[in-house]
Amino acid sequence: MMADSTTQNQxxxxxxWVDGCFDMMHFGHANAxxxxxxxxxxxIVGVHSDKEIEKNKGPTVMKExxxxxxxxxxxxxxxVVPDAPYNTTVEILKEYNVDFCVHGDDITTxxxxxxxxxxxxxxxxxxxxxxxxxxxxxxxxxxxxxxTRDHHRNRGTAGASPLASISxxxxxxxxxxxxxxxxNTGVSHFLPTSRKIVQFSEGREPEPNDxxxxxDGTFDLFHTGHIEFLKRAREQGDYLLVGVHDDQTVNAIxxxxxxxxxxxxxxxxxxxxxxxxxxxxxxxxxxxxxxxxKVYNVSLVAHGNTPTEPDLDGKDPYELPKQLGIYYELExxxxxxxxxxxxxxIIEHRRVFEERQRRKNAKAVLxxxxxxxxxxxxx
Numbered sequence: 001m002m003a004d005s006t007t008q009n010q011x012x013x014x015x016x017w018v019d020g021c022f023d024m025m026h027f028g029h030a031n032a033x034x035x036x037x038x039x040x041x042x043x044i045v046g047v048h049s050d051k052e053i054e055k056n057k058g059p060t061v062m063k064e065x066x067x068x069x070x071x072x073x074x075x076x077x078x079x080v081v082p083d084a085p086y087n088t089t090v091e092i093l094k095e096y097n098v099d100f101c102v103h104g105d106d107i108t109t110x111x112x113x114x115x116x117x118x119x120x121x122x123x124x125x126x127x128x129x130x131x132x133x134x135x136x137x138x139x140x141x142x143x144x145x146x147x148t149r150d151h152h153r154n155r156g157t158a159g160a161s162p163l164a165s166i167s168x169x170x171x172x173x174x175x176x177x178x179x180x181x182x183x184n185t186g187v188s189h190f191l192p193t194s195r196k197i198v199q200f201s202e203g204r205e206p207e208p209n210d211x212x213x214x215x216d217g218t219f220d221l222f223h224t225g226h227i228e229f230l231k232r233a234r235e236q237g238d239y240l241l242v243g244v245h246d247d248q249t250v251n252a253i254x255x256x257x258x259x260x261x262x263x264x265x266x267x268x269x270x271x272x273x274x275x276x277x278x279x280x281x282x283x284x285x286x287x288x289x290x291x292x293x294k295v296y297n298v299s300l301v302a303h304g305n306t307p308t309e310p311d312l313d314g315k316d317p318y319e320l321p322k323q324l325g326i327y328y329e330l331e332x333x334x335x336x337x338x339x340x341x342x343x344x345x346i347i348e349h350r351r352v353f354e355e356r357q358r359r360k361n362a363k364a365v366l367x368x369x370x371x372x373x374x375x376x377x378x379x
Contacts, residue, residue, distance in 0.1 A: 014039070017098040019046030021053050021085045023060045024140055024342070025070035027081050027200075027265055028132035029054045030272035034199065035129035036102040039075040044096050045077050046084025053241045056086050061141060061345060063230040068339065073227045075202075075274035087116050090123045091110060104131035140221065144185070197264075206239040206296055214291065214298040216243030216283050218250050218339070220259040220271035225337035233302045234275040241296060243283025244274050253285060253309050260339075270349055286317040292324075304332045335337040 006123070018036045022029050022045075036042040050064045064082070072080045085092060087110055088101055105128045110118045118124045207213055215233045219242075220225055234240040244267050244269045248260045259266065267281050280295060292298045301321035311317050321327040 005198050006045075013041035014044045014094070015044060015098045016040035017044050017046065017088075017093055017101040017147050019081075019088055019101075021048050021057065021060065022071050023062050023137045024223075025062075025067065025074070025185075025269075026140065026222065026261075027268035027272060028136060029071075030076070030200070030268065031132045031196075032075045032104055032129055033071075033074055034104075034272075039102060039127060040099065041128075042078045042314070043076055044079045044081060044094070044098060045071050045074075046081040046088075047071055048086050049083045050181070052086045059286070059349070060103050061137070061200065062223070062341060070222075070227065071226045073231075073274055076270050076272075082314045086110065087114075087122050088126065089150075090119055093120065093125055098125075100125045102127050102129055104129055105132050117362070121228060127363045133197050140260070141346060144343050155174055172376070194242050196268065197271075197281075200268050202271075202276075204277055207342050210239045211237035211299045211303055212239045212241055213237035213300045214241045214243065214286070215302050216244055216280075216285075216288070216291075217246065218254070218259055219270050220250070220261055220275075220339045221342050223265065223337050223339070225332065226270075227273060227275075229330065229332050230270075230273055230275040231331065236300055236302055236328060236330075239277045239296070240275060241278050241280065241298065242281040243291065244270055245285055246282035249282075252312055260343075284313045286315065286319070289320070292321070292326075297336070300326050300328050302311065302328045302330050304330050306332070 015034050016039055018033060020029070020032075033043065033045065047064070047068050050060050053060050062065070068080055081096065099358055101117065103117055115121070117126055133219050182271055186205060207217050207329070211232050215230070217226075230240065230242070244263065245253075247259055247263050261269070263282060267279055270276055278295075280291070283291060287301055291303075300319065303318060308317060316322070318327055322341055
């Protein structure tokens with residue numbers, strides 16, 4: 001009887017808790033969730049409300065419903081808890097029958113500077129994962145703050161500097177986390193590796209009779225509009241192949257400010273989505289015979305019901321699939337959430353987000369100091 005009981009206990013799934021803002025859900029968030037899921041069997045993610053984040057951190061870029069949906073679409077997440085408390089408590093972990101909580105190896109503090117995870121650390125219910133270097137919501141907002149409404153829509157200044165239309169007053173408003181005055185240039189500091197791509201890849205090959213659907217796009221600032229589109233595309237078949245255009249192509253088609261995220265950042269965001277099976281990295285802008293047959297035999301090419309920019313030669317990029325009768329246009333109820341729309345939110349409330357950046361940088365200094373003190377205390 002004792003052996004049966006022990007066996008039953010061993011089979012109980014390990015329940016892991018992660019919480020956060022997940023504002024502008026990016027591959028750094030996804031990587032933390034991937035690491036947390038690898039520590040157990042069932043991953044529960046608590047997402048803070050707009051009100052809680054405003055109180056402790058500043059205004060959000062994405063609304064809470066958008067953030068809940070973005071986290072739910074991550075393939076490593078089993079359950080989302082909306083309106084999770086900003087200060088992680090032992091009580092919330094008990095409520096969801098959680099074995100332990102996971103957070104990155106950086107300190108997160110409340111508005112008053114106290115460690116959000118101190119209670120669960122003291123209770124022995126805390127574990128750490130590696131924070132992904134080179135990306136954060138603060139950095140992404142910084143990239144967008146270096147744009148103006150006119151500049152980021154300009155397709156005729158391919159050689160211009162991204163700083164060309166920013167005033168010296170705007171540039172002077174930025175400071176680094178180290179406390180030194182500086183300019184956030186908006187350049188990505190993420191260094192891609194083959195290992196990271198493998199970690200995010202599903203690795204599943206299609207079955208011989210699977211209906212393979214192909215979609216392509218930029219997928220910049222990966223958001224709920226993209227997610228809903230990919231979900232609907234996946235419903236049209238058994239296997240979803242996604243083409244992500246390279247930086248040079250996006251830049252040539254959309255203009256000097258795009259893309260905000262580089263190719264590998266965008267690929268990782270797409271790979272983290274539960275509706276995606278495989279990605280073509282640096283897919284051509286126009287759908288070619290190679291795209292339709294050299295990776296897998298594509299049965300259907302889907303595209304959203306939004307305007308499509310012509311290729312550089314002026315041709316319709318979906319001319320071939322239309323001729324073959326395999327082109328399908330998807331209705332997308334979330335088409336109102338776009339990359340341009342997110343940038344507009346930042347530009348519209350420019351001063352608010354500049355103040356948010358200043359507050360974040362000042363808070364980052366305090367968090368680094370607290371982290372150094374904590375490490376010194378362990379020595």
